Amino acid sequence: MIEIDRVTKRYGAATVVDDVSLVIPRGGVTALVGANGAGKSTLLSMIGRILHPDSGTVRVDGMDVARTQSAVLARRLSILRQENQVAVRITVRELIEFGRFPYSSGRLTGEDVAAVDRAIEYLQLEEFANRPLDRLSGGQRQRAFIAMVLAQDTGYLLLDEPLNNLDMRHAAQAMSLIRRMAEELQKTVVVVIHDINFAAYHAGRIIAMKDGRIVADGPPETVVSPSILSDVFDIDVPVHQVEGHLPSTSAPPPATAPSRRRRPQPCPARCANHPLMRAPLPASLPRHRHRPVHIKAVAGAAMIYRWGTAR
Amino acid sequence: MSGAPAAPLASAAASPGLFDWARSMNGTALTVAALALLAAVSFASLFIGVSDVTPLDLLRWDNSDHQVRVFVESRVPRLAAILLTGSAMSVSGLIMQTLVRNRFVAPSTSGTISSASLGLLVASIWFGSASVFLKMSIAVAFAMAGTLLFLALVQRLRHPDIIVVPLVGIMFGGVIQAITVYFALRHDLLQSLNAWTNGDFSGTLRGRYELLYIVGGLTIVSYLFANRFTLVGMGREFAVNLGVHYERVLYGGLTLVACVSGVVVVVVGSIPFLGLIVPNLVTMVMGENLRQVLPATAISGAFFVLACDILSRDPALPL
Structure with missing residues (x-):
């Protein structure tokens, strides 16, 4: 420690x-x-x-x-x-x-x-x-x-x-x-x-x-959220999350979108209060995959979260 | 590399072929071969001089014999002095280059030797009747002070460029030398000063060179610390990470260099550029891991001075 x-x-x-x-x-x-x-x-x-x-x-x-x-x-x-x-x-x-x-x-x-x-x-x-x-x-x-x-x-x-x-x-x-x-x-x-x-x-x-x-x-x-990152780096940092395997180039989903999906399975670690968890996940993703598998830089400070399948 | 100031250690000429060749050789066999060659040339040098001394004279060992006396009083001391000085000065140049991380910094380009000469002069003027050992200590102290002053100067440089650092050292040495000459002139010691500070083995006699064994000891000590010197040469952070006391090793190593320079200046005189050229040639071929390079540097340095001595003896043969 x-x-x-x-x-x-x-x-x-x-x-x-x-x-x-x-x-x-x-x-x-x-x-x-x-x-x-x-x-x-x-x-x-x-x-x-x-x-x-x-x-x-x-x-x-x-x-x-x-x-x-x-x-x-x-x-x-x-x-x-x-x-x-x-x-x-x-x-x-x-x-x-x-x-x-x-x-x-x-x-x-x-x-x-x-x-x-x-x-x-x-x-x-x-x-x-x-x-x-x-x-x-x-x-x-x-x-x-x-x-x-x-x-x-x-x-x-x-x-x-x-x-x-x-x-x-x-x-x-x-x-x-x-x-x-x-x-x-x-x-x-x-x-x-x-x-x-x-x-x-x-x-x-x-x-x-x-x-x-x-x-x-x-x-x-x-x-890794727009508000924290823009505070840390003094620049607007839109955080794009990528769902499934396809990078989403559209605007990030609103963090407070009403949840229509099934309740996520309890996560073994760390993301019980995950703000992104409230974002709608595609039906193709049967249950919550806890780990953001890939985040890829788009131009400048923009980022894409890929909410991938567990490996 | 982002660490621009850390780059200077890179040798001027990378010679991949030579390096691989040197590394592919059996290190021990190479060392033994080099030592054998050195021994052969050393043996030959014992019989070069004005007086004809042949191995046969030595076989008929007769203490009253002129040849035997020349051999014992002059030839052997001369050879020992050459070997000790050559190896020690080359090794201290190697250590200095590694510690300061600049291939062009050696005792002769950092004011160390000039400061030792000033120390010797000061000792002769104010402690004229003192023992050689005290004079030597004063020369060592001056050499150390000069080296530290040089380091302080270099640290204040705005652009510590690989070329600028030794240039500052050479200028600094020049200033020290000017001061030395000034005092020598005032005390009518200019001629003696020249005699003392020019490296010279023709006057090496039994009873007047034994202090040089100190530098032999220091060379062995420096071999024991070779790994630490290499680590310090890779930068403070690198050394600290591996649990090495950076400052202790840095200043310890520089003290070692100052001691060697001081002793050599007092006993033999200054031999400029030996500590600069020999380590550069050796590291160019063998790399910069001191544990590996240090013995080769010592042997090469001894060989270099010995060869120079034999060559210079040929046209004008002194005793």
Whole structure:
């Protein structure tokens, strides 16, 4: 569990993160969204002890990150920032081996080698394992760095804009990989992300920040709404929901449309009070499918929710 | 890549063929071969000089023999000094380039060596009667201070461009040198200054080079920390994520470099650009993982200085 208790960070007169308290339980993908300068990355860096808060504390599994030995934390939590992905001339394998540094300080044991092999296999990097980083494409390098934090084998994974500089295909792949890591490997992933569509599709929880404060927090179905998004981004964001398999290009259905359909089956998680649940669903959808399967960007900030069948 | 300022580590020339070739070789076998070559050339260098010393003279070991005395008093110290200096200066250049994340920053382009020379001058002017060890400590302290000043200067740069950083370092070194020359002139020490600060192995004699074993020790220490240096070279966030104390390793590494520079300047004199060229050539071929590259850099540096020494000895043979 990550507990953030009244954390504040200032740069001179500017307060970047303003008295934020937050609890992120174990498991699942949590997305931090917000405009540039909203304090998302700063907050993430403070959780990952790269920055120190001016006041407040951050605890990971009960350990105060400011007081705990950095090497101990490195086995619990890893943080990957876009900026540090330098094209250094070391091979992919050497990079991934550095992920084991917190365990063996560079003298790899058999266990370390096994972890490195697993990470390479999980990200399908066998082909590139002996290639230097400066001869990889952006997407390949991204995967190499993710493999490194995977080899680091931490329960918590903090990712700062992992989709930067990736084209649509690679971004989609990276994001489903991140989700797969949360689901298959039981990791707790906190990801700073700009693309609301990806956040809504993959995250179980979205935390929206503005001017250093949290302005919305909840499952995508509640946070991804025109009113909240226009408040967060200061721009009108129509949210289109896609029903069935067909993207609807018409206006979004009114959230308060009278419900004519059958009562939704109780949802296992999170969307009991889902505003979109009150929207009429086509008869072809026999019962409520809880997960918005795909959200696709139309021009600009417009979005389409695809209310798909369960997979 | 969005991290524009983080890019400088990328080498000027990527040479995929060479890299793959170097990596496909058996690392241990390559190291052994390089060491054997170094040993052979070292052996040959022991018998180059004005006095004819042959291996046969050594077989008839006679302490009163002139040849044996030349060998023990001059040739062996000379060789040891060359090997220690060459490897240590190259390795400290490699460490500095990695830590500062700039392939053009070395002790000679960051004011470190100039500051050490100033330290040596200050020690000679005001602590003339002090022991060599104290003078050396003063030179090391100056080297460290100069390096930190250089870092502070660079951090204030508005555009810390890959070329601008070493240019600032060279200018900074120039200023330090000007100050040094000024004081040397005032105290009538200009000639001595030249004699001290020009790298020179012809005067290396038994009893006057042993402090260099310190830099040999420091080179071994730096090998133990090679992984940490690589991690720090990949950026603060990268290092912190893996539980490495970024500041500690950064300043520890720079202290190591300052110590090596200080000792070498006091004992041998400054050898400019050794720490710049050798690590660049080696990393160009072998990549930038210090654990892998550091031994090769040390061997190449020793070999480079040894070869230069033999070449320079040929036309004008001193003792």
